[in-house]
Amino acid sequence: KQEVTQIPAALSVPEGENLVLNCSFTDSAIYNLQWFRQDPGKGLTSLLLIQSSQREQTSGRLNASLDKSSGRSTLYIAASQPGDSATYLCAALPNSGYSTLTFGKGTMLLVSP
Amino acid sequence: ETGVTQSPTHLIKTRGQQVTLRCSSQSGHNTVSWYQQALGQGPQFIFQYYREEENGRGNFPPRFSGLQFPNYSSELNVNALELDDSALYLCASSFVGQGNSPLHFGNGTRLTVT
Numbered sequence: 001k002q003e004v005t006q007i008p009a010a011l012s013v014p015e016g017e018n019l020v021l022n023c024s025f026t027d028s029a030i031y032n033l034q035w036f037r038q039d040p041g042k043g044l045t046s047l048l049l050i051q052s053s054q055r056e057q058t059s060g061r062l063n064a065s066l067d068k069s070s071g072r073s074t075l076y077i078a079a080s081q082p083g084d085s086a087t088y089l090c091a092a093l094p095n096s097g098y099s100t101l102t103f104g105k106g107t108m109l110l111v112s113p
Numbered sequence: 114e115t116g117v118t119q120s121p122t123h124l125i126k127t128r129g130q131q132v133t134l135r136c137s138s139q140s141g142h143n144t145v146s147w148y149q150q151a152l153g154q155g156p157q158f159i160f161q162y163y164r165e166e167e168n169g170r171g172n173f174p175p176r177f178s179g180l181q182f183p184n185y186s187s188e189l190n191v192n193a194l195e196l197d198d199s200a201l202y203l204c205a206s207s208f209v210g211q212g213n214s215p216l217h218f219g220n221g222t223r224l225t226v227t
Contacts, residue, residue: 004155034215043203043220089155100146100169101216103155
């Protein structure tokens with residue numbers, strides 16, 4: 001059974017800092033790994049999706065990496081802004097082909113002005 | 114392109130009642146999944162529907178059931194509501210076929226059971 005862990009559970013940084021969010025998973029037989037953003041009481045917004053054959057994906061100030069052999073992914077946020085404050089979730093999709101994502105509990109990020 | 118829409122946005126029910134949540138898939142998607150997200154937790158997979166049939170289920174009791182309609186919209190039904198059913202219920206749609214698309218989530222339905 002896939003288990004996904006995210007560290008830290010919460011993070012508070014001043015505006016402008018670069019930061020790294022960590023995600024680990026126990027079963028390396030994944031089809032892809034996806035990072036989501038969730039604002040309080042809202043749904044999930046997909047940020048980046050890394051296929052199992054890829055090492056990283058970039059979108060603007062966000063960069064996500066994937067190391068299947070070690071069961072780890074990181075989300076790097078450059079030059080953080082107060083608008084980045086949200087909960088960040090990572091989720092692994094198994095090789096089974098079903099759309100059954102296994103999520104971590106998320107990292108709650110607060111970026112202060 | 115219309116995204117995933119869910120209704121209602123909020124709902125309050127009493128323990129023992131039944132509830133139906135609705136989801137309209139994103140245009141072009143043929144698969145719908147439902148997730149339950151308790152406060153402070155990550156979403157937990159409930160079940161998935163493909164071509165109007167359930168083809169995957171998480172660790173949820175039979176009182177959680179669903180439907181997918183020919184237009185790929187979906188319903189989640191929960192019978193005999195319990196206090197622990199209070200959560201944000203998220204619907205996600207995707208295209209499964211030659212090349213799978215990422216999941217697209219709706220904004221969820223916040224269910225409170227009193």
